[in-house]
Amino acid sequence: MHLLEVKQLVKDFGSFRAVDGISFSISKGSVVGLLGQNGAGKTTTIRMLLGITTPTSGSLSYFEKDFFTHREESLQRINYISSYNTLVGRMSIWENLRVYATMYQIHAPNKKIAELLSYFEISDLKNKIYEDLSSGQKTRVNLVKSLLNDPELVLMDEPTAALDPDIADKTLSLIETWKKEKNLSILYTSHNMQEVTRICDKVIFLANGKIIEQDTPLNLAKKVTKAELILTYEKDPKPAFSYLTDRGISHKHKTPNQLIIQTKEEDIPRIIFDISKTGLWMNDITINKPTLEDFFLQISRKKS
């Protein structure tokens, strides 16, 4: 059963088509990343999925029921978090969460809030005013809000955008653990490719409102054929240079004693072996395999 199914979703703002006939689905327990450059249509898609922006055409269903005719039922079973939307700054954390717990009609709301605050290690902040919190603390409170109703699916729009790497890492760990424990499904947008690679089972790439690729992060990274081989050497590199030049292998110096070779990933073992035969004394070998970020850059540059 699909928790979310989007079919031929289109959004036009006047003559500008922000989302152009996208279709995808999310099944139970899966984490799907929605990626793309700024203006690719990610946020517009999330807003349509929440019903706060009306699609021009297409269909949208949660739990195999049409969203527009089953809005309340659908939203009761999902939740949302974004770094761009906050809770009411003047209210305390407890007050904010109590309001949402009442909205979601949580049974024993005080117990539920206390449990979640404890899980995210912010129980001691419960009486603090929301606007007095740090970005990391706010994100954790927002996460608590997004899990209050035990959602089956959470839409996360760049939840870690405002966080420093350490707090972002901790937040991601908490999301990962929660996901495993509760078999939670997530639709995740982010500009951080490492994050997406880490937590997403599948990635959907948007460009100009269209889906241009969708696959696992690993398979998408594999679509970038060029890998990078960095050799640090001591002795005369001329024979090795001749070898590379003769075979038309792209190479350049990074430092006087460091050579960067760009080639296909599968050719790397052979090149290392051949270079070693030229007598080059290698101190260090680094291989940078293609990542999701390389794929993102490849797509973005192709587009521009």
Next chain:
Amino acid sequence: MNINRIRATLLQEYYMVQRSLETIVDVFVYPIMNIIVFGFISKFLLGSTDRSVFLSLIVAMLFWQIFSTSQYTISVATLWNMWAHNLTNLFATPTTFLEYFIAHAITALIKALLVFFVGALIAYFQFGYNVVNIPFPLLLVIMINLYLSGIAIGLVLVGFIFAYGTRIQALAWGFISIIQPLASVFYPLSVLPEPFQSLARFLPLTYMFEALRQIISQTAPLPIIHTQLMIGSCITLIYLIISFIIFKYLLAYSKDSGQFAKNDL
């Protein structure tokens, strides 16, 4: 419609009022100070010469607070959520716009009644007028009409803010200053020049305040007052229906243009 979700919005409003000095000042302090200052000025200018005009002014100011408090509560409560970037979070829950506005209409009623009650005490103890002197059915009709008119205008203003963003937010607290002179709140309709007089006849408030003056000065027979209130009530009802239609249209426009989500950024 779900009672718990209405209760949640009421709870939010309760917490927000507690934490926001601006709301306390805007809703409670300013209106009460207005009644007091307006009362003293009226007393100074008219107290010894024309008591019924003097009392009409105080009572008009007192009843005006029902309209302005209702309108303000409906409009500004939504602005608080926009300023807090919390609007998307709210409507990403199952809460419907109807539930949300019913909750704010309840809050508006509570606030309006509180202001009216305190104002009525001031009118009684300081200026010697007891609002209970107004026949209860008439008092009730006038209060309900002013409250519903405030809700109707507030709803339309929220619709416009949803559709065009916070750049027009000043209307939330400024729009009533356009209505007040036109609705002949403090003077008889006959004082207004044409074409404003004709325009004022389209406002339910005009009939309510005309009736109020006639009740206090006892210058019109009861059937005429009843007619005034009946016409005013019909217009209020029409306004309320139209305000729902306009709000629905503006909300749909706001969601279609993407402005609704942008309001939260």
